[in-house]
Amino acid sequence: MDSGRWDEIKKSLQPTIKEWKFILSRIKKSPLSLVGVALIIFYILIAILAPVLAPPKPGADPFMVPRDWLLLKRPILERTAPIPPTTNHIFGTTEGQYDLYYGCIWGTITAFRTGVYVTFFVLLVGLVLGVVAAYYGGIIDEILMRFTDIIIAFPGLILAMALVVAIPNVFNLNLSLLISIVLAFLAALIFLSRRLKITTKIISEAILIIAICVLLFVYKIEWMMTINNLDKVLIALILVGWPGYTRVIRGEVLRVKNEDYVEAARAIGCSDFRIITRHILPNSVYPIIIMASLDIGSIVLSAAALSFLGLGAPEGYADWGWLINISRGWIGQAGLFTYLHAFLIPGMFIFTFVLGWNLLGDAFRDILDPTLRRR
Amino acid sequence: MGLGTYIVRRILLIIPIIIGVTALVFAITMLFNVYQRATLYVRDPKQLTPQNIQGIIDKYGLNDPFYVQYFRWMGQVLQGNLGWSVTASRPVLDCILDKFPVTFEIVLYSAPIIIFLGIYLGVKSAVHRDTIIDHITRSVSIIGTSLPSFWLAILLISFFYVQLGWFMPTRLSSEVQHFVESPNFIRYTRLNTIDGILNGQLWVTADAFRHLIMPIIVLVIIQIALIIRVTRSSMLEALNKPYIILAKAKGLSDKEVINKHARRNALIPTVTLSGLLVASMLTGLVITETVFNMPGLGSWAARSAQTLDIAAVLGFTMFSAVVFVLSNLIVDILYAYLDPRIRLA
Numbered sequence: 001m002d003s004g005r006w007d008e009i010k011k012s013l014q015p016t017i018k019e020w021k022f023i024l025s026r027i028k029k030s031p032l033s034l035v036g037v038a039l040i041i042f043y044i045l046i047a048i049l050a051p052v053l054a055p056p057k058p059g060a061d062p063f064m065v066p067r068d069w070l071l072l073k074r075p076i077l078e079r080t081a082p083i084p085p086t087t088n089h090i091f092g093t094t095e096g097q098y099d100l101y102y103g104c105i106w107g108t109i110t111a112f113r114t115g116v117y118v119t120f121f122v123l124l125v126g127l128v129l130g131v132v133a134a135y136y137g138g139i140i141d142e143i144l145m146r147f148t149d150i151i152i153a154f155p156g157l158i159l160a161m162a163l164v165v166a167i168p169n170v171f172n173l174n175l176s177l178l179i180s181i182v183l184a185f186l187a188a189l190i191f192l193s194r195r196l197k198i199t200t201k202i203i204s205e206a207i208l209i210i211a212i213c214v215l216l217f218v219y220k221i222e223w224m225m226t227i228n229n230l231d232k233v234l235i236a237l238i239l240v241g242w243p244g245y246t247r248v249i250r251g252e253v254l255r256v257k258n259e260d261y262v263e264a265a266r267a268i269g270c271s272d273f274r275i276i277t278r279h280i281l282p283n284s285v286y287p288i289i290i291m292a293s294l295d296i297g298s299i300v301l302s303a304a305a306l307s308f309l310g311l312g313a314p315e316g317y318a319d320w321g322w323l324i325n326i327s328r329g330w331i332g333q334a335g336l337f338t339y340l341h342a343f344l345i346p347g348m349f350i351f352t353f354v355l356g357w358n359l360l361g362d363a364f365r366d367i368l369d370p371t372l373r374r375r
Numbered sequence: 376m377g378l379g380t381y382i383v384r385r386i387l388l389i390i391p392i393i394i395g396v397t398a399l400v401f402a403i404t405m406l407f408n409v410y411q412r413a414t415l416y417v418r419d420p421k422q423l424t425p426q427n428i429q430g431i432i433d434k435y436g437l438n439d440p441f442y443v444q445y446f447r448w449m450g451q452v453l454q455g456n457l458g459w460s461v462t463a464s465r466p467v468l469d470c471i472l473d474k475f476p477v478t479f480e481i482v483l484y485s486a487p488i489i490i491f492l493g494i495y496l497g498v499k500s501a502v503h504r505d506t507i508i509d510h511i512t513r514s515v516s517i518i519g520t521s522l523p524s525f526w527l528a529i530l531l532i533s534f535f536y537v538q539l540g541w542f543m544p545t546r547l548s549s550e551v552q553h554f555v556e557s558p559n560f561i562r563y564t565r566l567n568t569i570d571g572i573l574n575g576q577l578w579v580t581a582d583a584f585r586h587l588i589m590p591i592i593v594l595v596i597i598q599i600a601l602i603i604r605v606t607r608s609s610m611l612e613a614l615n616k617p618y619i620i621l622a623k624a625k626g627l628s629d630k631e632v633i634n635k636h637a638r639r640n641a642l643i644p645t646v647t648l649s650g651l652l653v654a655s656m657l658t659g660l661v662i663t664e665t666v667f668n669m670p671g672l673g674s675w676a677a678r679s680a681q682t683l684d685i686a687a688v689l690g691f692t693m694f695s696a697v698v699f700v701l702s703n704l705i706v707d708i709l710y711a712y713l714d715p716r717i718r719l720a
Binding site for chain 2: 321
């Protein structure tokens with residue numbers, strides 16, 4: 001790459017670098033957000049080092065928590081009782097002699113996976129639908145917003161619970177139908193964006209789309225899917241979570257859409273796609289995307305609640321909520337301290353993980369708030 | 376637009392949302408196959424033979440298109456029939472009416488604490504921005520949002536119930552429960568704390584409170600953060616407005632400026648939030664009720680979701696959607712009353 005072009009790139013990155021330097025300086029100033037950063041780095045390290053910290057048995061599924069079979073041979077009454085920390089089990093064991101240390105370490109990966117997947121898909125759906133609703137407006141906007149009204153009208157946890165129960169473990173995903181629906185949606189979009197003017201080009205496009213749909217139905221593509229309960233929790237949280245983001249992103253795009261520079265881009269003949277990706281999104285939704293990714297903490301909290309209710313992770317799966325759920329029966333047996341570790345330790349993991357994200361989120365909320373910044 | 380027109384318009388807007396919500400709930404049940412759905416209508420193990428199941432499918436038209444089934448079901452709902460709950464072996468509507476007071480009693484005591492304490496702390500922390508009061512309030516509220524409610528509840532139970540024996544889970548101690556159900560005790564409101572006073576049996580009220588305290592603590596700690604945060608940020612915004620400077624310039628005391636000028640204007644977002652908070656608490660105390668073993672709506676819904684009691688889940692979701700939509704309506708009307716700009720828009 002010649003140096004002139006490199007300088008150009010550097011110059012264009014200048015505002016971004018400046019912005020990040022500003023954010024970093026603000027984070028450094030507040031001790032609470034530093035604690036948040038430290039907690040998150042700590043958990044990222046645990047997740048990366050999990051195979052070293054708690055090596056799984058060769059050939060076994062690393063996410064299944066090992067049990068201590070020797071302890072299970074004890075007299076019948078105390079067979080499954082949690083035992084306090086020993087040299088063999090650093091955190092002790094929990095009900096059914098599952099190793100708590102192993103479960104907590106690998107549970108970190110489960111937590112990250114839950115948080116990242118749900119955030120990613122919720123944002124993706126929210127971004128696409130929010131931009132479409134705001135940019136094109138009219139009937140599409142009306143339909144989408146009424147739909148978000150409906151989903152927001154539900155208590156989230158209950159809807160997620162009902163969905164986890166209702167989604168079957170094995171189902172035929174009809175890919176033909178899905179692709180046709182997406183195509184029809186796109187077609188409607190193209191059609192409506194041209195203000196309902198019927199030209200030959202539109203007719204030819206419509207014929208092409210119909211032809212593809214017919215072909216898809218003739219050669220039916222089906223995909224047998226088997227999903228476990230944890231995946232169902234992810235799907236349920238995504239289905240419950242997208243309307244909130246769609247609304248917020250829509251609001252932001254609406255704010256930016258009538259700015260002069262968008263008008264100017266349209267005047268020089270930029271395509272809709274270019275206007276959206278180069279002019280609208282960079283000026284509206286990056287802060288929202290950052291804020292939403294910091295919601296990983298609250299998503300992990302909901303997933304843990306579902307696991308705690310017995311609707312999430314299957315038996316023996318490394319998941320913090322499940323570990324608390326199985327030790328529930330021992331609350332109040334034999335005084336306070338005998339079995340306290342069994343729910344105290346996994347709970348501390350959930351709490352500090354979520355705390356890290358919330359501390360960082362709180363710092364970012366102040367940094368990104370345009371009314372409070374840069375005095 | 377006057378306030379009256381605004382209210383009428385807002386009420387008319389509810390109808391499509393209710394239809395949408397119920398259709399969505401009904402659509403979720405369609406994920407189950409026809410035989411699973413048929414077991415909903417079974418009242419007696421003898422009916423579980425293949426012919427009888429087929430009879431049920433024919434009788435209730437479970438193979439009809441979605442919209443036919445939906446309208447048939449809606450017709451039933453409008454007549455007050457929400458179906459039969461297998462877990463409770465009672466009609467779903469009776470269940471809801473029976474369990475609602477339990478949930479309502481918890482909300483009745485925790486919601487005012489959350490709202491008023493939250494507003495107080497939010498205003499305090501905005502007025503003393505970046506001082507030690509602000510830092511403590513913010514840290515406490517961040518810790519509150521980060522605590523898993525079920526874990527906090529378990530810790531409270533092991534400390535206050537197992538170790539100290541001060542407060543208990545469940546709704547009433549068994550001998551009190553026995554007395555409350557006897558004919559000597561008239562259940563005016565079905566709220567134990569209030570019925571105890573109305574009957575002149577203060578020990579019933581005291582016992583009810585000993586069982587209510589732990590759920591209230593959990594809810595206050597978990598829910599207060601949002602109120603504090605919203606009040607704090609809208610208060611900060613209000614304190615920077617020109618009319619505050621004017622009020623100060625006129626020589627009003629700090630107390631008067633904060634209480635009469637800033638706080639009133641800052642409270643509008645908090646009003647909205649409080650309404651939604653109460654609605655979500657009335658319908659969503661799933662975790663708290665389950666851990667503390669309170670026989671309320673939330674724990675019943677959780678149990679029926681786990682045992683695939685579709686009629687109960689459907690009925691409960693319907694109920695909570697209606698509560699939510701109605702409270703949204705009340706909040707909107709209140710909002711329009713407080714802030715005339717809304718209805719003029």
